[in-house]
Amino acid sequence: MNHTTDSQAMELDLKKLEVRVEELIRACTQLKDENHSLRSQQDSLMAERADLIEKTELAKNRVEGIIMRLKSMEEES
Numbered sequence: 001m002n003h004t005t006d007s008q009a010m011e012l013d014l015k016k017l018e019v020r021v022e023e024l025i026r027a028c029t030q031l032k033d034e035n036h037s038l039r040s041q042q043d044s045l046m047a048e049r050a051d052l053i054e055k056t057e058l059a060k061n062r063v064e065g066i067i068m069r070l071k072s073m074e075e076e077s
Helices: 003-076
Strands: none
Touching: none
């Protein structure tokens, strides 16, 4: 191989490396955006879950209160 061929081969290798690095940067950016979106979605779902747990507990307490009132009414009869 002569000097020109070596230089051309090195340029080609560098260009391939540059393209690959750019691809990796794009993939990294995309994954970072996706990760941010998923974390936001997770936070939202966790807040919704906590709200539903609280509502379920309130409903449970109300039903238990109704049952106790019904039992006391039954005992009075």
